[in-house]
Amino acid sequence: MNIKLSSRSNNLSGNLKITGSKSESNRLLILQALYPELKIENLSDSDDTRYLKAALESEEETIDIHHAGTAMRFLTAYFSCQVGREVVLTGSKRMQERPIKLLVDALRSLGAEIAYVKEEGYPPLRIKGKEIRESEVHVQANISSQYISALMLIAPGLASGLEIHLKGQITSAPYLLMTLEIMHNAGLAGTLEDNVVSIEPVSKLAPTTLQVESDWSSASYFYSLAAVSETAELKLSNYRRSSLQGDSCLAEIYRKFGVETIFEDNSISLKKTSGKKPRKLIEDLRNSPDIAQTIAVTCLALGVECELNGLHTLKIKETDRLVALKTEMEKFGADVEISNDSLRLYSCKRLNQDVSVATYNDHRMAMAFAPLALKVSLGIEDAGVVSKSYPSFWEDLKQLGLSVEEI
Template structure:
């Protein structure tokens, strides 16, 4: 599906309900499968969470999770400790290019039985479920937090729990803390101190209903919309000021881009304020929240503001190489971008080319990050239905704000 977003002068004020966080949902779905006493409310309606639920309910040996990277990592650990079950875990062509070796090596340290079906270090993988006897594992601290969270989520089901030693400087700390907080919410004890994560074993948890907070990554696109409007207000639910999600840093970041956030009764109201100084370069270390880098870069481009974003090394192994994709698409629009393996630098520019077609590279965040530019120029979005990966209602919600989506 290809869409045209026609230029609009401003947005209609509206109240929107954002789907539950897929990061929280997918963690809780693994825990629910290990401990059926857990109930989950406000589950994400994203493709990733739908695929996770289907995989966990399946009795088939072959499980295809398509583009769902979180599902690949979490399910690798989950099936590795399902004693007596053999699973072949595969995915899309791009998924088979995304590394899994770090997690497989860690699980092998524990005594799990995992082999590669095609290429060493990459899916598809064959998993023969076991009851691993070891309870200590170590891995590099600067890897994707999903590898670490995958181990944390299955840790309490092991006979002696699990001790994870992280070697070096830890990145994506908020996602590790999110996993730890959700474990505690369902009654699993754990700690994270001095680069060592310790999760205690437990066989049964007390019945509990956990409510998933709405997704802050999805909120980022509305921060961008309000920032690029001349004036505007949008209210989003359901959000907490003491969120587990690292992307909640949006409220502070976007204040520097002209958006004020007000918290009230589990909702946030975003309001345009006229305090933006476009002459300053926006410098951010996004190692704790790399998923909002695309949105911030496009916002700065639309505002004519330079930015220098670092801590982005994990973006090269996402649905696409997000740094390269950002450079290509922003430069098609008239911007000037330079990238390294872990950074992006955008020069300030007032030029934005109109009626450009944005390629999405099978990446939901590319489609949604560029959509707010319709407040500046008309543009086309290729493969626009890719948003269903995390936010199926995105285009309908834009229409509620008076965006012209054709």
């Protein structure tokens, strides 16, 4: 499905309920599989979460998680310790191009039995579940946080728990802290001190119900819309001031664009309070790389120069997001430079009209470029890709008065 986006008004108002956090939901689903006494409310309705849930409920030998990267990492660890279970874990063509060697190496060092079905270092994987008795593993700290979280989540179910020694500077630390906090809320014990994650073994939990907070990454697109608008009053439900999600840094970043965040009971209100904007925005997004695309497009829409750093993990996402951003922003007339871990956008004074944005099987490419509709009409190719994390996104934009026309 390709769509055309435009807007008759730059004044936005509305109340929206955002789906539960994919990051929180997927962590809780792994814990629930290990401890069925755990109950979950406000589970994400994203494709990634649905694929993970279906995989955990499946009794098939071959399990296809399509584009769901989190599911691939978490399930690799989970099936490794399911004694007597043998599975082939596979995914889409792009998933089979995304590296998983560092996680497999870590699990093998613990005694897991994992073989590559095709190319060394990449899915599909053949996993023979067995009891893991080793209790210590060493991994680089600058790898994807999902590798480390995958090890953390299975750790309490191992005979002796697990110590994960992290070498170097930690990437996406808030996601590790999120994993720890979710585990604590479920009744599990663990710490992160001096680059060592320690998780205690637990055989059974007390019955517990946990509610998933709405997704801050999904909220980012409404922060962007508010920043690009003339006026905006948007209420987004099921958010907490003390969020576990690293992307909650949005509130502070978008204050620089005149967007204030008002925390209320179980919700946030975004209000465009002024037309201010930075002359140049410089941000280190090492701890929140998923909002890089949103911020870059906000700057493009407002003619703001930006320098975004700490983006090395973007190259192994659904697509190489740095290359994709450069390619698509240049269609609008932007001047963009990228490196292995950074993006620099020079201010673009005039945007080209009716550009067709390619999305590269990447949900965030589709949603990040949508706020440009407040400035120019544009097309979004393969718009249905948003179902990966936010299936109702285009309907929610219609609620705010944007024109979403299928072409």
